[in-house]
Amino acid sequence: MGDHAVANEALLRALGAYLEPLQARQAAELWQPLGAGQSTLSGLSRYCRQVAQQFNLEGREAEIHLHIIRSLQGRHTAPGAAAEAPTVHASGPAADDARVVQAILRAMEGHVGQSLGSAFVAVRWRQSLARQVGRARLSPLARRHAGDWLAHPAHSTAPLPGLWPARGDGTHLINAAYVALAEWLGPVQADACLSRIVRECEMGRDAALHRARSYL
């Protein structure tokens, strides 16, 4: 795949978190690769400003910039790296709970993205997840926290607020994501994906994620 195609795929994935698929494609088409010898990252700031102006995303240029860079990097990330805990978090047991849940949800999204490739639309995945959260057996407060978090365009990096204990709201939120996963990929892949994520969490370097299985 050429540089332009790589960039286009990464842009679609990143912009998919902010825009509907058609708009995301229109925005991606605005990307103009620079001359020979210049990397795809060149001119990204200017591009982000242009997209923000045209698609009513003013004030989020830096966020979009970060998303696109992560998306470009993420394309080369191994599956095992998907189960990483977000870095910006408070400390303490409650925060650890949220980190585990968030890491699993993030890894699920990563697996769906990998499975579907360019057909993956982050906005739709998030909408699907939000729908399942609406049906899940969560406490009203947890439901609100999860809903707000999913509505946040940068939800994969923003910390998940609220309390997410195992065998409580944490387990139910992961189950809601599992249902969405089964809808998107089918139950067989969903089972395999969840098993793999948990195994990766258990074998990873982050000790906080080692108890991921207790959330199933």
Place this chain on the structure above:
Amino acid sequence: MLEPVVLNEGLSGAVDMLWLVVAGALVFFMQAGFAFLEAGMTRAKNTVNVIMKNYCDMCFGAVAFWMLGYGLMFGANHTGWLGTSAFALHGVPESQYGHLFFQMMFAATSATIVSGAIAERTRFSAYIIGSVGITAVIYPVFGAWAWGGLQGGQGWLRQMGFIDFAGSTVVHAIGGWAALAALLSVGPRLGRFGPDGQPRQILGHNLTLVAMGAFILWIGWFGFNAGSTLSASVSLGKIALNTHLGGAAGAIGAMGAMAFTRRKLLMTSTLNGSIAGLVSVTAGCHVMEPAFAVLAGLVGGALSVGVAPLLERLGIDDVVGAVSVHVAGGVWGTLAAGLFRSGDLFNLNQLGVQALGSLVAFVWGFGASMLMYWVINRVVPLRASTLHEQRGLDFSEHHEVGYPEFQHDAVHRGKRHG
């Protein structure tokens, strides 16, 4: 010293009873066949649940049928609609218990057809309530119409000349219609159909078990059909032969249908075809010549292959193909008994009676089951929670897993990891 005639009568009665009990035991063994076949066709995380359902069908069904079902089905039936005696049979001549024992196995067979259809997403408690409802009421009521009157009177369908020797309709179609009602009530498994409605394959975890289950069912069917003579008569040979030919032709019919539609020859569909063939000769195996048993089996097997994708297209998730095997095979087998009756071939009047019996079975079996599952759903939700479906019903319903050495990574491990 006893007179030779008295001695002969006593011996004959004892041999009849011996055959009835052996045949009943063979039909009981079919429950193991269903358990293996269904367990193999489901995912490993639901193995224990499937086996428990088949096992408990027999346990709860036996008591329910003894208490209520047998009386409704075989008690004195002067109106033609329902039996009114022989409930919780006790204190009767010893010769009567053998019949109850044999029929008890049939009742459980009818009920257990549902279990495979709605496997992997149904609450155990709700399922068992439904199973008791089938063995105690739904199956015996139709049975009273078609077979009733052992202790006086006669069922109204039987009076019309309805032929269903061993239960293509009474056992299999009724069980199949109940399965369809349960399927519509409980809905498909998570993700079985994509957002665009396209079906997704969920493969069973052990096809060896499936094959063993089919072999056991086939063996049990000799007791099922030949035992329905209720006596050790010379007709057993023909019935057993027709049964065997029906099963064999069913597999061939299924393979023929797959080849005709340019599909790969799937083992699961072939085995289901043989079971559909067995169902198809169940109604008329005592009156058909072997050539017609082959024809009945061939068509039954082919039908099972044709009906399964039709159900899929309607968004119905029948895990083991229970409806395509037991309804398609049962309805066709009942019609075939009218069409292929030896010495009275293609009698349209008989065909009309057979068609009426099949229609009545649909109206009663499907209608009553829909009502029953609706009521059950109001009290105990039929559908397992999504969390239980994720974890697998083995762990969530029974706190045991089928293959603990191999399921460390795949399943929730319980409280010790909390």
